[in-house]
Amino acid sequence: MQQGPTTAVVAVELREPVSRRDFYLHFSKEAEGWKLRAIRNLAMTHLGPPMVEILQAMPPAEVAQYDLKHPEASHAFTLGNLKLWTSADADIATHFARNRADFQEILRLVQAGGYFAPALADTAAPAREQAANADPAVHALLRKLFLGRVTRRETGCESCLELVIGGKVTSTVGLLYQPKPALLPAMDPNGLIVLKPLGDGWYLYKTT
Template sequence: MKYLLLLLCLWLPAAAATAPTLAPLQIAEQFVAPTGWAEMKDYLCCEAAGQAKRETLGQQIPPQLQRTCQLVAQGDSTAVVAVELRGPAEHRDFYLHFAKEGDAWKLQAIRNLAMTHLGPPMVELLSNLPPAEVADYDRKHPDASHAFTVGNLRLWTAADADIAAHFRKNRADFRKMLRLVQAGNYFTTDSAAVGEKAANANPAVHALLRKLFLSRVTRRETGCASCLEFVIGGKVNSTVGLLYQADRAQLPAMTPERLIVLKPLGDGWYLYKTT
């Protein structure tokens, strides 16, 4: 009996110290909450463990910002949770990537669209141009007018919710543009670059791209050879746009290294971001 009691006493502290199993969404909500999280390190690994050593991400975010977590996808070994930050003058999104270690989910990496801070100063500069300078700008940039450039910059740096709203508002034009690209069979040629150039040179496609504040249509952004990507913009390899793929089984996988988020918008359309 003594030995049984001794074993029980030794086992209880160890059992109490074991962190409870949490799902990715639960971990995300704890990690972005404004208060601290004593068990944080038990749920971090890899890159995230090296970045969040003393404070959670939530403690580093201004306390007045509202935080909303949304599970984007969860499979057997990976998961992605989108986090929306919203305040009176701020609206941002970032993405938490999870990996499974044994039976436990761990936060692996934190991602967002890079270099968007460059957009607002450019929008402010262009928006304050006098009419004569706007006309001069349009003469010098016949393929990307002043109105298109301002609209494109605003959409590039917009929150996910605003991009989704832009898509819903202009759904008919997005569908029309998609039909034109599909009917042209531009991406069935041996050279993807040749097909892409021909698709973007089609006057009707080009007009819709400009109307929707999109820079181009391609198949080279997300690593999906069967998807159509309508790029809004970005810098270097950090881009945002709308992707079309009717067959969910052919969608590319989200990873911290390339495709950081893929949010469904309905009817085979998705909002995507790369890094």
């Protein structure tokens, strides 16, 4: 994924008959050569499949009750979001490619609304973020694409826009937009574990 004078990141996909998993190998350059520093992947995804099974097994009457109790996250959205969260990188990339126009529309709406200040240190940043996610048009597209929220606080990048799919604690996955490569955050085994280009300034990212 990336190689510089002192660090490198290699993405590895492990395939089994019915599943795929992605791992990220972080190397550092030392006097005697390249050394493997860490192996990372998205944490706690094992929690997803049991939840998916429970949701898929619900009869229509239970689905209706679920939707009444969870108006902000319907059964269909929660099921789609869980599946996307635990998907292989290749499947997330395919989801992005199939829905690129909608991702671009979210970007346009957020930029037009001026929801995010230039710097993360802005004291109004949380309120701006909340307003962006509450925008009816933005919210509808987030739900359609099975995305959790739009933010600028997941990767530490002051100029990036992040569309979070989901995750647990600080181990999250989503899509990031930054059209200027020089402004992208650096990959690190203790933070941004991978940044995969999807084209036109879009990236798949994961944190730990």
